[in-house]
Amino acid sequence: MDAFTHRDGRLYAEDVPLARIAEQVGTPVFVYSATSIEAQYDALASALADMKVGICYALKANSNQAVIATLAARGAGADVVSEGELRRALAAGVHPSKIVFAGVGKTAEEMAFALKAGIHQFNLESGPELELLNEVAGRLGLVAPVAIRVNPDVDAKTHAKITTGKKENKFGIEIEQAKSVYARAAALPHIDPVGVAMHIGSQLTDLAPYRAAYRRMADLVKALRAEGHDIRRVDLGGGIGIDYRGDHTVDLAGYAAIVREEIAPLGAEMICEPGRLLVGNAGVLLTSVIYVKQGTAKRFVIVDAAMNDLIRPTLYEAHHDIVMERAGAPESPHPADIVGPICESGDYLAKDRVLPELAPGDLLAVKSAGAYGAVMGSSYNTRLLAPEVLVRGGDFAVVRPRPSYETLIGQDRLPDWLSPTQPVRRAAAGED
Numbered sequence: 001m002d003a004f005t006h007r008d009g010r011l012y013a014e015d016v017p018l019a020r021i022a023e024q025v026g027t028p029v030f031v032y033s034a035t036s037i038e039a040q041y042d043a044l045a046s047a048l049a050d051m052k053v054g055i056c057y058a059l060k061a062n063s064n065q066a067v068i069a070t071l072a073a074r075g076a077g078a079d080v081v082s083e084g085e086l087r088r089a090l091a092a093g094v095h096p097s098k099i100v101f102a103g104v105g106k107t108a109e110e111m112a113f114a115l116k117a118g119i120h121q122f123n124l125e126s127g128p129e130l131e132l133l134n135e136v137a138g139r140l141g142l143v144a145p146v147a148i149r150v151n152p153d154v155d156a157k158t159h160a161k162i163t164t165g166k167k168e169n170k171f172g173i174e175i176e177q178a179k180s181v182y183a184r185a186a187a188l189p190h191i192d193p194v195g196v197a198m199h200i201g202s203q204l205t206d207l208a209p210y211r212a213a214y215r216r217m218a219d220l221v222k223a224l225r226a227e228g229h230d231i232r233r234v235d236l237g238g239g240i241g242i243d244y245r246g247d248h249t250v251d252l253a254g255y256a257a258i259v260r261e262e263i264a265p266l267g268a269e270m271i272c273e274p275g276r277l278l279v280g281n282a283g284v285l286l287t288s289v290i291y292v293k294q295g296t297a298k299r300f301v302i303v304d305a306a307m308n309d310l311i312r313p314t315l316y317e318a319h320h321d322i323v324m325e326r327a328g329a330p331e332s333p334h335p336a337d338i339v340g341p342i343c344e345s346g347d348y349l350a351k352d353r354v355l356p357e358l359a360p361g362d363l364l365a366v367k368s369a370g371a372y373g374a375v376m377g378s379s380y381n382t383r384l385l386a387p388e389v390l391v392r393g394g395d396f397a398v399v400r401p402r403p404s405y406e407t408l409i410g411q412d413r414l415p416d417w418l419s420p421t422q423p424v425r426r427a428a429a430g431e432d
């Protein structure tokens with residue numbers, strides 16, 4: 001479902017006019033649709049319904065507590081990659097028995113925290129990590145449930161910076177080495193090797209790499225079983241791509257068919273880890289035009305959102321559709337770069353985009369900003385992190401307020417040898 005539609009000439013998030021949110025919360029602001037998140041979850045759950053697949057939402061896509069809680073209430077578990085994300089999942093009400101912990105650099109402290117919490121499984125990515133987990137679990141008198149994440153060396157056909165299943169990527173254990181790591185895991189007293197995992201990349205729009213990777217994983221499971229290992233779980237990873245520009249249809253039935261054909265016959269418990277699929281198209285970044293600047297070579301629309309709010313165009317040359325809040329304005333004959341106020345030439349949300357004729361104060365919605373948007377935000381140029389709003393029907397709630405300058409600047413501490421002048425302090429506290 002598209003939760004963001006024009007009605008009577010104005011853009012709505014579900015039944016809430018975006019202009020009302022802009023007026024009450026200010027811009028830039030991320031706006032998410034709870035109904036859309038739930039609909040995506042339900043669509044995936046029903047595509048996989050005939051198989052035993054647990055859905056562990058990959059928090060990294062959008063870890064706002066309200067978003068996690070929305071999915072947890074629907075039955076989702078969580079895929080976390082840090083103690084911080086694990087704490088978020090627990091705080092949002094995800095049961096530890098539905099949490100998997102991935103990532104190449106888990107520290108001893110993070111392992112101990114997760115072991116004490118009693119999570120479902122650790123997805124391990126190297127031999128040294130296995131040894132450390134055994135040691136940490138031993139110290140605590142616990143046994144860690146472990147899936148070995150294998151790197152199947154399959155090209156996911158996505159952007160180079162978000163492909164994870166090739167040998168040259170840092171993720172997982174090469175499939176040829178997986179058997180010996182698994183044997184080692186089985187020999188360690190504080191490790192319970194329960195299965196295998198993989199994740200070959202993000203924003204996959206071609207399903208063929210899934211089939212190739214899952215087939216390799218199934219072969220590995222059979223080989224491990226032949227060696228006497230009791231492989232009970234298979235983690236399918238995430239990565240299902242979404243439609244960013246109206247040229248791609250997400251084929252959940254096709255994905256489910258691949259799982260059904262390649263992995264389900266193994267009879268193992270399955271887990272999948274979708275992130276972007278559940279939240280990507282459920283969010284927009286709402287921004288206001290500050291200036292329109294016409295040069296001899298280029299037209300620039302300068303808006304109040306920037307690369308610190310949404311870094312995907314800068315980092316991955318990613319395309320995000322941009323729509324004007326007010327419908328029906330005539331199209332400008334001049335394509336424009338939509339740029340933010342940050343002092344970098346890479347600070348843009350779109351290049352050479354044909355949009356309606358724009359003027360200061362006009363509102364724009366940058367679409368598909370629900371995943372890898374706010375979570376990748378920073379306060380570069382001492383800009384305040386954009387607030388987040390969750391809409392449901394005709395209601396909306398600010399689920400992360402805009403921080404104050406006082407909070408942002410006041411986080412820094414001066415060493416003893418620097419004594420600030422009173423005016424500096426007063427200015428930071430907003431007292432002048």
Ligand SMILES: Cc1ncc(COP(=O)(O)O)c(C=O)c1O
Nearest residue numbers: 058199202238239273274275276
């Ligand atoms: C291990 C793992 N699982 C799940 C995901 C979620 O990916 P996506 O948002 O593409 O579904 C990622 C990120 O790509 C990941 O690294």
Ligand SMILES: N[C@@H](CCCC[NH3+])C(=O)O
Nearest residue numbers: 060162202203312371372
């Ligand atoms: N941040 C990336 C996705 C990374 C996935 C993490 N494994 C994006 O915006 O597309």
